[in-house]
Amino acid sequence: MGLQLCSVEKTYEMNSVGVRALRGVSFDIDQNEYVAIMGPSGSGKSTLMNIIGCLDVPTSGTYVLDGADVSALGEDELAEIRNEKIGFVFQTFNLLARSDVFHNVELPLIYAGLRPARRRKLAEEAIARVGLADRMRHRPNELSGGQRQRVAIARALVNQPSILLADEPTGNLDSATGAEIMEVFDALHAEGNTILLVTHEDNVASHAHREIRLLDGLIASDSFQSEAA
Amino acid sequence: MSKIHGSVEALRIALAALRANKARGVLTTLGIIIGIVAVVTTMTAANGLANSFRESVSVLGTDVIYVSRMPWIFQGNFFQFRNRPNLDLKDSVKLARQLGSEAVVNPTDDTRRPVKYMSEVIENATVIGTTDKHMMVSSAVPEYGRFLTAYDVKFKRHVCVLGTTMREQLFGDVDPINKKIKVGRSAFRVIGVMEKQGSAGFFGGPDFDSQIFIPVSTFVKEFGGRNRSFAFAIKAPPGADVADFEYEVVGEMRKVRKLKPNEDDNFAINKMDSLLEAFNNVMGVVLMIGMAVTGISLFVGGVGVMNIMFVSVTERTHEIGIRKAIGAKRRAILQQFLLESSMICLVGGAIGVALSFGVAAAINRLLMPASVSLPIVIIALTVSVAVGVISGFIPAWRASRLNPIDALHYE
Structure with a gap:
């Protein structure tokens, strides 16, 4: 299982000029790996993250997720995969401002078509997991940045995805709060989750056990780090 | 799910x-x-x-055919109808005889006259000359008193039946039965008051409640009959098909009118259906x-x-x-x-x-x-x-x- 990318390329049309964001990227990520994808802006890491997150498909090459080729699926099929297999955590949290914590976390389960009783149980478990059981009925604007990111993590976890995909998860947080959030990821990894961090901060990347560096749409380095890093 | x-x-x-x-x-x-x-x-x-x-209109009954000089609703030239001969009371008697005793033929006509009781006057009241058969071609019934009888018609009696609005306007709370009112220039005795019918008055239809009924014979005597054309309300015998009966009425009317086969009808058949x-x-x-x-x-x-x-x-x-x-x-x-x-x-x-x-x-x-x-x-x-x-x-x-x-x- 896990995911396999093979010669993935992505070219965007911009003002009728093709921009090659990814120029042939190949790597495998196994279950329960803890990987950081790094690179300067323009290196293609956002594009890579969109493809891994099934928000976009490669122009060429294949992407196999949990044994299924997802590189040529249609929009609704990708939506289904995102719902079942991907848990997103964004830099800007991306919570629904008008909905409370419970509803935000419940949302993926609604789109998965679960019954209300089951949704309630799973959502409450996920919220408890990130330590916000007492904030269930609060709205995002009543929470601190760290708490909001915890809500986002709970939402990402709630459908028990194959990968947690975190895009600069500490980018909008102060360093102390950021460290707390990274502890949450560490703990989730210890519980058996596969985690992919996209970041340009070394101290964030240092939590991961493997570091893939991108440069100009190609892999510049792919290295395993010592546990104690 | x-x-x-x-x-x-x-x-x-x-x-x-x-x-x-x-x-x-x-x-x-x-x-x-x-x-x-x-x-x-x-x-x-x-x-x-x-x-x-x-x-x-349901007061008038949908199984009743009206024979009159003019069609109620017509398209085209009014003058083609203008020279038609009138329908008079003799025609109605002939037609009734030919249609047989089971069919009902009721000749009526109306006019506008002032009606007066004591100091109450209604100008331009609708006065209808009709017969005892009115009850059979219309669903209207007297609320109290009685309607006209064949006897009233035969002897040209000066009796009248009031619509309910007429009664209110003329008599208020007074019991109108056997009171004398003036219709035109003659005195009539009130013998009955009709039930409320409802009105179609707001768009120019007849207001059945402000009518006053008198025997058709008295009507002719009082208001003249020579230049009048009556309308005949005709009800089919019980059980007869209305469409078939309509053909029969047309045929018998042509005989009454002594029309040759190549001549057009010089009368009109009107029905509630066509009005509807x-x-x-x-x-x-x-x-x-x-x-x-x-x-x-x-x-x-x-x-x-x-x-x-x-x-x-x-x-x-x-x-x-x-x-x-x-x-x-x-x-x-x-x-x-x-x-x-x-x-x-x-x-x-x-x-x-x-x-x-x-x-x-x-x-x-x-x-x-x-x-x-x-x-x-x-x-x-x-x-x-x-x-x-x-x-x-x-x-x-x-x-x-x-x-x-x-x-x-x-x-």
Whole structure:
């Protein structure tokens, strides 16, 4: 299982000029790996993250997720995969401002078509997991940045995805709060989750056990780090 | 299962979105409200008109054929009818004899005369000369006293039966039976008062309650018979087919008129059906014009809703991105926005219907009978939801097609 990318390329049309964001990227990520994808802006890491997150498909090459080729699926099929297999955590949290914590976390389960009783149980478990059981009925604007990111993590976890995909998860947080959030990821990894961090901060990347560096749409380095890093 | 939950979720979102933008929602629904008030009012008015028309003509009976000189409703040249000979009382006797004793033939005519009791005077009262057979060709019955009898007709007695409005106007609380009133220049004794019939008076139809009935023989003696053309109300024998009977009446009338086979009829057969048909035609046109005007106002309302839905989609592009990222399919987004626009219109429609009850009440007081019926309410609400779905479709479609990455990065 896990995911396999093979010669993935992505070219965007911009003002009728093709921009090659990814120029042939190949790597495998196994279950329960803890990987950081790094690179300067323009290196293609956002594009890579969109493809891994099934928000976009490669122009060429294949992407196999949990044994299924997802590189040529249609929009609704990708939506289904995102719902079942991907848990997103964004830099800007991306919570629904008008909905409370419970509803935000419940949302993926609604789109998965679960019954209300089951949704309630799973959502409450996920919220408890990130330590916000007492904030269930609060709205995002009543929470601190760290708490909001915890809500986002709970939402990402709630459908028990194959990968947690975190895009600069500490980018909008102060360093102390950021460290707390990274502890949450560490703990989730210890519980058996596969985690992919996209970041340009070394101290964030240092939590991961493997570091893939991108440069100009190609892999510049792919290295395993010592546990104690 | 997932579809149902999706709908519940979409409904929740729609209501939340409406609550979040109250002022905007109210302004948007205003167009729909006006449109729905127009729809309901038009249909209610048309209904009221048709009902009161049918009510008043039903007094005359749909199984009764009227033979008269002129058709009630005609197209073309009036002068082709003008030179037709009159129908007189002798014709009615002949026709009755030829049709046999089972058919009823009742000759009538009317005139306008002043009617007076003590100091109460009604100018231009409708005085109808008729016979005892009136009771058989009409559903009208006396409320108290009695109607005219064959005896009254035979001896040209000066007796009369009053419509209920006539009685009120002339007598107030006084018991009119056996009181003398003046009709034209002669005195008549009141022998009965008719039951209330209802009126079609508001659009020029006869008001059956302000009529006064006298024997047709007395009518001729008092007001002259030479230049009058009577109308014959004819009721088929019990069990006879009305269409067949109509042929028979035409045939017998031709004999009475001594027409040769190549001559056209110089009389007219009139039926309630043809009156109803003509009325329905007119109503159809009126209704169509009403609906066209109404349709325009609903269209304008729908454009307003569409506009606001475009704004709503744009405002919530980021939200759409989030929803898509966590697994909302296109259909779920489409459904969400369609439901929102339908809810806006349904709320507008409900307010419109509520207001229409007031408008109908006002029409009822000022113009004519009108009341909002359940089918009209259902139609109005269905129409408002349909407007919501139609006008929300393009914005919702656009929302459902948004690229998740672009939507997610939209600020």
